[in-house]
Amino acid sequence: MTIDYTRPPQPQQPPRGWWSRNWKWFVPVGCVGIILLGLLGIAGIAAIIFGAMKQSDVYREALARAQDHPQVQATLGTPIEAGWWMAGQINIQNDTGSANITIPISGPKGKGTIHAVATKEGGRWAYSRLDVQVKGGQTINLLPIDAAALIRGSSDRALPAA
Numbered sequence: 575m576t577i578d579y580t581r582p583p584q585p586q587q588p589p590r591g592w593w594s595r596n597w598k599w600f601v602p603v604g605c606v607g608i609i610l611l612g613l614l615g616i617a618g619i620a621a622i623i624f625g626a627m628k629q630s631d632v633y634r635e636a637l638a639r640a641q642d643h644p645q646v647q648a649t650l651g652t653p654i655e656a657g658w659w660m661a662g663q664i665n666i667q668n669d670t671g672s673a674n675i676t677i678p679i680s681g682p683k684g685k686g687t688i689h690a691v692a693t694k695e696g697g698r699w700a701y702s703r704l705d706v707q708v709k710g711g712q713t714i715n716l717l718p719i720d721a722a723a724l725i726r727g728s729s730d731r732a733l734p735a736a
Contacts (some may be wrong), residue, residue: 630664632673632699636690639704639716640679646706646714650681669697685709688716
């Protein structure tokens, strides 16, 4: 019988677990997955907030007045569409509230931004500012001129919403 002493016996290693075999690809993919889930959560929250703001009376009234205004139609063309990303705030408590929003709009001939500032009292909105700022500097007032304010020399042109 011959014994080979040149190579010592190797101890049997236990089989490697799933984590030790797969961590090199799981860590980057898992990190990307967590980042994507975070971004989807933020996008979902933004969609809920913008959806609620777009359902408000102030938003709908401001957009409708801009879409129906002849000077805005002539400047931007028709149809006039609202952009997705809007800014501002709307606060409502029972029959009172305030709003200060900007709405991007565009038509075939150009782009602009609706600016609406309003207060709500007794369930009705009164606008202190409602205009379209067209890219290029032109401002189109969407509020009718109050003849009594012109006589008094006042620039206060609040109008209750319909």
